[in-house]
């Protein structure tokens with residue numbers, strides 16, 4: 001088994017001539033938590049959408065677990081274990097927290113909305129759903145309608161419904177965006193916990209989160225890879241510091257200066 005689980009080579013995305021992602025090479029190590037960071041407009045979201053197959057690259061290839069997935073669809077790669085949060089895991093606001101997770105489990109098992117399952121299978125969903133809720137510290141919320149959850153807890157529920165798909169690799173798009181400090185700490189601990197035995201790729205603006213979570217970081221700027229390495233290495237890199245300071249200094253902090261960049 002190769003050490004690299006997800007690889008991008010020469011990944012490029014043009015929007016009517018504008019190059020949003022340019023010749024990006026990425027190698028994500030199996031079992032690692034990998035952060036994708038960069039100033040506003042760096043191409044993080046575009047790159048994330050390419051890797052999760054929500055966008056088709058103009059050029060380049062993506063290999064997952066030794067298999068070329070460049071031309072596969074999001075649902076196809078999800079079946080291979082490469083799952084993006086909020087993909088199939090949209091949270092239904094009028095269903096309870098527990099019902100949302102059970103529904104995600106049901107879909108994972110291939111049954112769309114079949115209500116013909118035997119009682120024993122349904123009970124199995126119950127048990128597994130409660131385990132997942134315990135994993136994300138939502139046990140006490142199981143009967144609450146998802147729409148009534150506080151924001152941070154809603155993101156935790158989204159992670160639970162993603163976990164219901166039993167991902168080998170999870171891709172999280174700004175898991176802490178818009179959160180209070182307390183919620184950020186909780187999500188960081190949660191991602192750390194659920195990353196055991198998995199690979200995680202996350203796009204994140206909050207550099208404190210990246211520092212605390214990521215084994216490896218790729219910094220993008222103007223669509224290109226500017227630096228890669230652990231937090232200590234990339235935050236000391238003068239090109240990285242210049243890229244952060246070179247954007248809007250009022251809204252984006254240098255990694256070493258403030259620990260947190262503004263959300264664009």
Ligand SMILES: Nc1ncnc2c1ncn2[C@@H]1O[C@H](COP(=O)(O)OP(=O)(O)OP(=O)(O)O)[C@@H](O)[C@H]1O
Nearest residue numbers: 015018020038039040041042043044045046047264
């Ligand atoms: N569908 C699109 N059509 C045209 N241009 C696009 C499209 N999507 C993204 N872009 C452009 O590509 C560049 C990179 O955008 P992207 O959203 O990937 O950056 P980002 O690093 O995620 O930014 P942010 O931190 O602000 O979320 C931006 O200049 C953006 O305007």
